[in-house]
Structure formats: structure tokens, C-alpha cells
Amino acid sequence: MTDIRKSFGSLEVIHGIDLRIAEGSFVVFVGPSGCGKSTLLRMIAGLEEVTDGEIEIKGRNVTDLDPSDRGIAMVFQSYALYPHMSVRENLAFGLKMARTETAEIEARVKAASAILKIDHLLDRRPGQLSGGQRQRVAIGRAIVRKPDVFLFDEPLSNLDAELRVSMRIEIARLHRELGNTMIYVTHDQTEAMTLADRIVVLRDGRVEQEGTPREVYENPANIFVAGFIGSPRMNLLGGTWLGNGRVRVAGSDMSVPIAGEDLQIGDKVSFGARPEHLFVTDGGAGSIPAKVDFAEYLGGTQYLYCQLADGQPLIAEYRSGPAVNAGSTIMLSIDDNKRRLFAADGRRLT
Numbered sequence: 001m002t003d004i005r006k007s008f009g010s011l012e013v014i015h016g017i018d019l020r021i022a023e024g025s026f027v028v029f030v031g032p033s034g035c036g037k038s039t040l041l042r043m044i045a046g047l048e049e050v051t052d053g054e055i056e057i058k059g060r061n062v063t064d065l066d067p068s069d070r071g072i073a074m075v076f077q078s079y080a081l082y083p084h085m086s087v088r089e090n091l092a093f094g095l096k097m098a099r100t101e102t103a104e105i106e107a108r109v110k111a112a113s114a115i116l117k118i119d120h121l122l123d124r125r126p127g128q129l130s131g132g133q134r135q136r137v138a139i140g141r142a143i144v145r146k147p148d149v150f151l152f153d154e155p156l157s158n159l160d161a162e163l164r165v166s167m168r169i170e171i172a173r174l175h176r177e178l179g180n181t182m183i184y185v186t187h188d189q190t191e192a193m194t195l196a197d198r199i200v201v202l203r204d205g206r207v208e209q210e211g212t213p214r215e216v217y218e219n220p221a222n223i224f225v226a227g228f229i230g231s232p233r234m235n236l237l238g239g240t241w242l243g244n245g246r247v248r249v250a251g252s253d254m255s256v257p258i259a260g261e262d263l264q265i266g267d268k269v270s271f272g273a274r275p276e277h278l279f280v281t282d283g284g285a286g287s288i289p290a291k292v293d294f295a296e297y298l299g300g301t302q303y304l305y306c307q308l309a310d311g312q313p314l315i316a317e318y319r320s321g322p323a324v325n326a327g328s329t330i331m332l333s334i335d336d337n338k339r340r341l342f343a344a345d346g347r348r349l350t
Ligand SMILES: Nc1ncnc2c1ncn2[C@@H]1O[C@H](COP(=O)(O)OP(=O)(O)O)[C@@H](O)[C@H]1O
Pocket: 008, 013, 031, 032, 033, 034, 035, 036, 037, 038, 039, 040
């Protein structure tokens, strides 16, 4: 898509988005609520008019085509099944409307329900299905249409946590089996990380970064992406630039691997460190004292919710070693290569 813009009345909510999506890839649009994910997806689907710009699918300009002529199928969070029809009828409905031959409809319904393991539910109505089963039917309705591109808008948001994880794995499997292009919208960065070949991080109608999950995690373009991708999030600590590759954070001096030519001594900066890159040490140069407010024990790992000397909160992941008790003060050191620094305007400096 090229320079896509969208306004509702006089308010522009999508501010010129350029994206190339490789055929057969799984792309996830992720970002906080209200950033424009659904609007962007709905424009691709043709459910929302494009204010400016062009959308191409498989080399064909579809910007002004009807949804039904675009070779897409969309799956919504709200399933949108017909309650008075059986699963079989729900799956067949779109094809019937398109005057597909009966034998062909039967074959496609059979194939889709086998892929989704809902063959035994074909005679039930949506009201007799669990949430996960209903979502499978909604996906099945997309599959029978044999679209070039699948569009998903937060399809798992109505499911409970456990089911979300298993459906996420199902959708990944589906992509592997079908090989179609899939564009998937979510506000859940874990879903984005686990499903995507490529992630598009959106904020306020703009693309903040586009890349593989590993790229956006390890090399976030800016402080927004750094703070959004990752669970728990990257610790972002207010600090002051001291010059010579040194930053003062909560009364401690830290070194960072940059010269900082474009910084002035005394500039406010943000120092970033992910919870898994913090280590409990005996103290010594470059370590920082932290008071443990709360220790969350998860079995394989522990999250230590701490406060630094100046009250800034910080989360450290702690995998092994003697138990750490709430109320104690620990010394934390930070992996040299994983220290991030962000300028006041959010740019990543290291
Ligand atoms: N039909 C509409 N009329 C007016 N504003 C809208 C409409 N649909 C969406 N918006 C606005 O556009 C912005 C993006 O919305 P949306 O795409 O739904 O965000 P997301 O899916 O990322 O949560 C929001 O500010 C929302 O209020």
C-alpha cells in the first residue's frame, strides 16, 4: 500500500502509511487501542473507504473495488455467525450467495471443517458451541472462500487466556498448511511476537517500526517500540547524560557504549534495560542498588519488582540463586551489550 491516509470528517487518523507485504507471509499489525489497526485492515478489506493513497493486492489496484472483488476474507473478534443457521449452513452461506455449485460447496465445507477439526459440529448451531469452536467456524467461513489474503481483526480477544494460547497455535498451523498471506491485527504484543513473520508497530496512525519479531525486540527503533514489545516491558529509567559514555541513573553512574556526539552534558535521557538483562550481583563497579518491593515466583523464574534509590520502579528477572525476599536490598548489574539509551525525543542512541 502506498501513502494510505484516512480521515473521519476533518480528523485524520491514518497519516500516510507505506507497506509492502510479501506474498505468503504472516504480518501482524500491533499497537495500543485506537492507533488505527482496525481502520487500516478495514481499508485493505474494502469495508472502509480510503481517503488518499493506493492499495494493491497481487499487483492489482483494488483501492476502489468492492470487498467481494478483492480476493480477501476477514475474521472478526465478534465471530459474526448467523445464530439460526447450523455450522454447515454458516460455512456454506457466503458460497451460496456467490452461486457456487452445490458439490463444490460441499467439498469446500468438508475440507475446511477437517482442517479446523470441527467436522463433528456441522449440525450444531452457534449457540451450542464454545467460544473457541465459534471462532473456528468464523475462520472456516473465511477458508471456504479460498481468498488470496486472510484478514484477522483481534480474533482471539473474546477467548479466555488458555484458549487464546491454543487458538494462537492453531492459527500458526493454519498459516503453515494453507500458505496464504495473512494480516493479523492485535493489541497483544505476545500474540504479535509468536505469530508474525513480520511485525508492524503502529502508534497514532503511523508506523513506528516494521521488522521481524527479533528485530523489533532486539533493535527497537525508538523508545515507544522498546516499551511496547516485550513482557514484562523494558525498564526505561530517567537519567542524565554525563558525557564520555556515562549516564547518571538514580544516583549511580552507568556506562553506555556510545560517544554521544549529539548530546550535551546534562541532557535528559532514558536508560533502557530489559528484565532478563539484569543480574543480581555482590556489588562492585557499575552495579545499582535496588530495594525489592515484591518478588513474584513463577517456578522457572522470578520477577523482582524493585525501587531504585530515587524511587524509580524497575523489574528484574531472576532465574537462579538463593531466594530473594521482599524488603531486602540487592545489587543489580546490567549486561554491557544490552544497555539502551534513548534521547529525550525517543530516538534510540544505542
Ligand atoms: N467510524 C469512525 N468514525 C470516527 N472515528 C473513527 C471511526 N472508526 C475509528 N475511528 C477513530 O480512528 C482511530 C483509530 O481507530 P481504530 O482503527 O478502531 O483503532 P484500533 O483498531 O487500533 O484500536 C480512533 O481514534 C478511532 O476513534
